[in-house]
Amino acid sequence: MTAIRLYPPLFEEGKNTEFLHSGRTLSVTQSPRDNSVAVFATNAAVDSKAPRSSKEKYSEPNDIYTASTDSIPTSERRLFLTETSVVFASLQDFKNNQREQDSRLGRSEQVSQVLIKHAVDYVKLVMESWAQASKPVRRMQPLRYDANHYRALYTCVSLFVVLYLPEAGFDDAPVGEELMEWLNTHFIEPSSEEGDHLSSQDNPWQDESFWPYFTRSVLRGFSKASLFLLTTLSRHPSEHLQNVAQHLAPLLSSHPRIVQFSSERDFVIALRRWKERVKSLRLELDRVPEDAREDGFENWWKPFSNIVGILEGRLEVIQNICIDLNADWKEVCAAWSIFVNHRLRRQDLPEVVNQILESMPPDPTDLEDMIHVALFRGETMEALAYAAGLDVWLAAHWVDLMDAIDLLNTPVSDDSVISLRDQYILSYADYLHSDPALWRMTVAYMCSCGPIGREQADQVLLRVPISLNLSTSDNDAARLGGVPTALRAVIETCHEYGRESVRRMVCTIAARNSLQQRDYGLAVSYATSAENWTWLGRIVDAVLAEYIEHGPEVFARSVAAVAPSLQELRAHPGADGVFTHRLMFAVRYAEFHQRRLSGDLQEAALDILTMFNEDLAPKTWWGVLLCDAVDLIRNNDLMLYSSSGAVELLKRLEEVHIGASQGSGDAYLSILMMSMGGSSDAAALQRLKSARLCLAKYYAKCTMVAGGRDIRGSRVGIIGM
Template sequence: MASDRIHLTPPIIDKNGVTKWRERNRTVNCTFSPRANSLAVYQSANILPQPIGTPASGKQETKIYFAQWDAVPSTRRKFITDTSIVYDALRRGLNLLRAKDARPVDPQFLMQTHFESCKLYLDIIRKTLKTYDARLEKRPEDEELLHDKDLLEVMYSCMSLLQVIFLPFHGFLAAVVGRELMHWLNENYVTPTGEDGMGLLELEEPWLHPTFWNFIKTCTIRLIFRPVTHFLKRMASAHTNPATREMADLIVTTLDQMPSSEDYEQESDYFDSLRAWKTGHHRLTRARERHAKSLYEGKAEMEDITNLITGKTGTLVRMCTECGMSWREAICVFGIWVHPRMTRHDLPSIASEVIEEMPVDPTDPEELLQAALFQKDIVKAASHANDVDIWLVAHMMDILESLSLPEASVVSRLQKYYIITYAEQLMSDPSMWRIAIAYLSYCGIRGMGVANELLLRLPFRIANIDLPANHKYPDSLTVFVGKQTLPMAELDDILETCRRHGLKQAEETIVRVVAQKLSALRLYGKAIEYLARTLDVRALMKVLQLLSNEYLVHGAHDFVLLVDQIPSRYLYPSGQESPDFLRFTDHLHFVITYAEYHHDLSRGIRSPSLATSLALLLDPSRVDAPKEWWGLLLVDIGDLLVDDTLMSVPADDMNIILARLEEVYTKSRLGGGGEYLGALMKRYEMKSVTEALQRLESVRFILVHSAARSMLSEVGGKGRLWGGNQTPDAD
């Protein structure tokens, strides 16, 4: 029962410590878990300002109380998993069928499909109950198991009743339903027991036992004819009263000849046999009238059985009451004794008539739910099923939602509401997140929204990750990678679930968060791999910016190692990418080319091709390098060409380099230094644009010198421009 009080054990405050506790400006606070239906209650400082002179409480130990609501019973995990597979298969199949054909799905096919699904649910409940029985043999005092077993038995009886009323195995709602209801009744509510009959068998004259006639009437009402005919045959042959013998013999003959609808392929044949059987009732009624004034053994009871056979409604209700039966039994046998032609369409009116005579127990959710099902009141049935168990109402409404019911629009809303509620309850067990998402993904826009929210709150870890060595990372980051013992979901499992159920928004957000964490761990290659799945160009460009910044902060060695983690496949577009993604590949080409340049330098390779590779990054026809890097690239080219023993750079490449130098220098002097010189100033820790421009002046001189050497080389000149005694050869 819900309560507005929480009782903490042991108490958070001592019995006599309330005043002192208030003087210290303490209060009780609580924090809700973002990942499960739980909260933590603890004491903390009051949010109100503390009075002047109040000593600071400082660090101190405090009790933390944990509580959980809507907890999933640990005993039911396998049951939940097994039934979720049935639900997912049913919904996936229906969605595929509707997507394939725009026409409405055949109602008969829908009924058969849902009958099979309901049958699977019932099979799973039966198997679970058998498992519970085996466990209870070893742990008979397990209260949680006993309680859940009782719930499952109620769920089985109610789900099987829904199957009988709304999902006939033969697919015909207009067929007679009496025998099917009797099978349901005898399967779920066994009475009388075998022990009752065995006790009477041992008696020489069982009809003298006080429970005999109650046993006979109960078995007759519930069509358990074998013990009835056995005892009445003994009575007909051994009793001393001729009236008793005649009545018993006629009842046995009549019951033996009673036709069953299950023995006929055509209902018309059954109705013909039923009419023929009823014509034989006159022998029984005449015998009753003939002995009406006589006193004989079992007179009142056999007259009741005669009235029952002839279909007297009042007798049926009275006999059910006298035999300790409820309205439930009366409705089921109504279609046998009073109205043999009763169909499912007749059930609501007949159920209302019986319930008026035999009221339902208003304190029993099982009875209330079954009464609503008999009356086909879907809204009431949903409310009472929710009182029994959230699993029951969710799956009942899911089955009814696809059927052609008059309340289809209402049932559809109820189905989505209860499925979402059930999925949210599953999240009280973090290991059930996949199942919860599967349920939510079939609940339209609202369900998808809730699924996105649940996935975003789900803690995860990234498997198969090796952190870069010689670098200290905070625990708040390292907890997300490697093999952890914490109860976290695997990232790849989460992303696969997103793709499976079309949760694109959650996938993009999760990948973006993952990329931020991986980037903070300097795992840029992995970050790019995950972001490429969702083609999040903005986040990809951010990762490349952080990766480029590694060179500016930590130098070429770390930069080269980090770039080497990036899979090369992203350099080669397939031709189906968007223009935005191609912008990313261009930027990636710059990063990799620049890393290769520094890798070659570290190996002592210095050639004009290195300058050419940097020049191509500045080529106006492609411009892979960001503008803020142009100044740094020009300085790198200058540092490379300062070695006058290096062969000359081709004229076309030199023209590109000089053009970029003039652009950078001119625009930086006019106030655009931040746009062109950012990387240069950060890499060399320059404090002003003037300092950067002075560095570019030296680069200009080196480039002019290199260009001059190139021109001399092209006209056949030899020697050096300065620093030597050689002069160019004369023509």
């Protein structure tokens, strides 16, 4: 359980009873955006049996403490996580493609090569992070993990590659050379400083570090360093040492290594012959008289004998040497595979390591060392557990590779709904969730973990902060149909991982936010993309409400923003016809007002008749349209409607009057009443009566027109004849 310590303290130590009696308790709220929490004091539930003081409500303001279960990654850590996520994504693509071709990811040579490549990519990235963290430079912020942490990751990941991802065809090959190379790469002994120190001396054997350096050089297979020291022994005062040193030199330079041979048989033959020469050296060394084994400084014979013992492959000698040199079990294991049993295979390592650990146990407090032990033993489950303690990144990427090469062997039981692989990767994704900026990576890892992971990814996608308050440069893009960067990224991610339902929900949220900002063009676009026709209807209603609240000019501008979406909407196969029809009405009604405001009254009058004849106008808007039509002909000498047009308007007006008188006033008069400032049914009907009188007079005027002349004898143009 994670302990959260509040600073400054909410109450002093020992004051918890007073805190409870104040009527307060602690509350914790999880953030939906990341894995942070807010801790604060609230009023406790009142217990009827509690003391009176505890029943009192505490109303004083309290501080709110924020905390996170994981530290937000620093810049260098975020770079490392991002770079390795690219390798992870590439590996998932490969595995998905392979599974489409075959239900099981086989270990063909091609598959092995791809898995090895990705694992080596992890090794390289860890090594680069180690190198960067090791640089003595001034930093803007302290490192989240120091160089030693990345060094430990480097040793673990590279050892995993050595032991579990051999090249195709080398699964059963001797592993000694690779183990020794790994040991010499990551645990460098002896140091180059020691070698420089000895080479600068005339009589290096007089230095106390001579024989330890010489012995370790032989143990590690550094023949050049060993031969250099042997040449200095030609000046040694002991002729016996000079003699055996001359015989040792060719043995070190000609030590057969399996990498030098094309076949294991040739290597075994060469090694057998070399071993015979080592036996000869041992016989010669044993013939050195007891009193000649001292050189005036120390007993040279014993360390020299130990070196020959290494070449002979005597395990007890190698172990004693490693203990004296303060080496550990890893060095014994690597030397075993070179000098004791050159045929040691990967599958033989657990038995060998267990034998070594009996006398040279690992450090249980050192996670890195415990991981190495688990890997050598083939205990992948333990290795994963220790890796999670060292760095959740390591466990997540290891378990993914282990799953690909069938190392887990832990099928999902009936009691479990999630695999071991997914458990570790989702734990890592939860760690990534501590940084909201890494949400795309979080989603990528979650979506690789089956239905449960994808459901968790959905929740992350739904909570990505999306601001529709665009910058100046983004506003131009928005007018051209663009979308905010964050929203575009969320939509692209939904497409990438097939989260269609989430994409629609996100677009619906964007439509709602755009509607709140009265950006109707984007709102319609988002609602259409979400295929949320209910929200499209709300947007259209909001656009029409602009006419009622702000008048025809603002209404026309608002419709101009949504008009470009009409053609796309009409072509959409799933579009709801009701809402599309309503949007068409809004566009046509806006065109009417634009023509009216520009003085094109005849076209404006034609728009009114068209909206009625094509049934574009909802009945709730009939009263408004009829009043608009009357306003056109009132105080205007032009004959804008023919008699048939006037009759059509009178018929619509009569239907409104009858419907209102029969109790359906809301269905016909609601919009008209709102446009009149929220007046009553009676006021709306009175206005319609005035409109009917005006239309009746206009119709009478139409009937008095003969031969194209009005009652004054002037020529007129008549629409609708």
